[in-house]
Amino acid sequence: MSSRAEQKLKTRRALMDAALAQLSADRGFGSLSLREVAREAGIAPTSFYRHFAELDELGLALVDEGGVALRQLMRHARKRIARDGSAISTSVETFMEYLGNNANLFRLMLRERTGVSKPFRTAIRAEIDHFVTELADDLRRFADEQKRPLSDARVVAEAMVTLVFNQGAEALDAIPKEREELKVKIKTELRMILVGSQALAAHGKTPKI
Amino acid sequence: MSSRAEQKLKTRRALMDAALAQLSADRGFGSLSLREVAREAGIAPTSFYRHFAELDELGLALVDEGGVALRQLMRHARKRIARDGSAISTSVETFMEYLGNNANLFRLMLRERTGVSKPFRTAIRAEIDHFVTELADDLRRFADEQKRPLSDARVVAEAMVTLVFNQGAEALDAIPKEREELKVKIKTELRMILVGSQALAAHGKTPKI
């Protein structure tokens, strides 16, 4: 039935799930201990080393999964936009859905993105960079289709991602009502950036203020 | 000369400076230990308790100082804007100056703002809320003076602060050249938001995309 390799994968998964399960508003990855994760996963501390050389290696494996989630999220949002239109609203709705369904995975990404461990920051930054690049491509494509040119598509994409991720971090621990308000706020912010970028492209001027 | 009370204040300051000195890109407040801070400050670990009930209490005292720095920063920026105009550019320049001169204090604020300790998050959020409120007031005043109405001044202010603080966190460990590029990027982002908010106020519409 369960070959040795299959069993090993199961234990590895149990370790990653155990780590994820302990993340919360008040527990960052940095406060986890190897012994704690092993305990939660139901194995001896020493067995941990059969799967990862150190705790950070497990963390980086989780970041990889976070990257996969981000790419899925983008694909999913694109499909929905193609069907329903309303790019900003649909994107924000999709993002919040993914956030809710993978709370602790996103918690890890959102927090360690500016966290204390260099390997983490680097790995997460790479995932987010990729995300930003794709978003910038989409923005340019939309702008072309609609004949409303944008200035600095990449900067627009970065600002949008920064705002969405920051509000997302707040949404994680908000009650449903606050979460809805956050969605409205994010959509407003994204509209401002988009319209602002179109306006700057249109008359190519810096504003008065 | 040095009364007992004066000496006590000096030691307290030494403890806070010791904690600040150990913060860096790779050391968050959460990774400090009481013994380490006491060692760095040149006192016995047990003496720490003459000044703070626990390490977090010292951290919150640092957050208070961060709040003071933020309020100074805002006053300073206002004066310079009154003299030189160019609100966005001047504000960003002022922010970056303060960042450079109080690197580790800002590091603490920027990182613990989304960090793992609830008392920290709450205290920093309060400081930043105050900052956002003042900025929103300024934005409304400018809008009136220039007869260019803004929509959602508070949301504009929040978005601006989020973007500036996030890029600020990156600027902390950037080389001077990157730092200049970051300034340009921030200014572009702030202009987009401002112009976008003016555009939304002007025709009161949501954009096509």
Add this chain to the structure above:
DNA sequence: TGTACATCAGTGAACGCGCGTTCACTGATGTAC
């Protein structure tokens, strides 16, 4: 001004704790013939 007592910042020894990591091991699973 001098004296007797109170205050209290700073100390060093000691504690128990959870940690990461090493090591030699066990025994089920896998492989060669």
Add this chain to the structure above:
DNA sequence: TGTACATCAGTGAACGCGCGTTCACTGATGTAC
């Protein structure tokens, strides 16, 4: 198919370490008279 050997995920004992915290103390500074 059966047998002998190899692999290797998981184990339990043991280690040294830095930690936060307690305690009774010391001795300089401050205060009352």
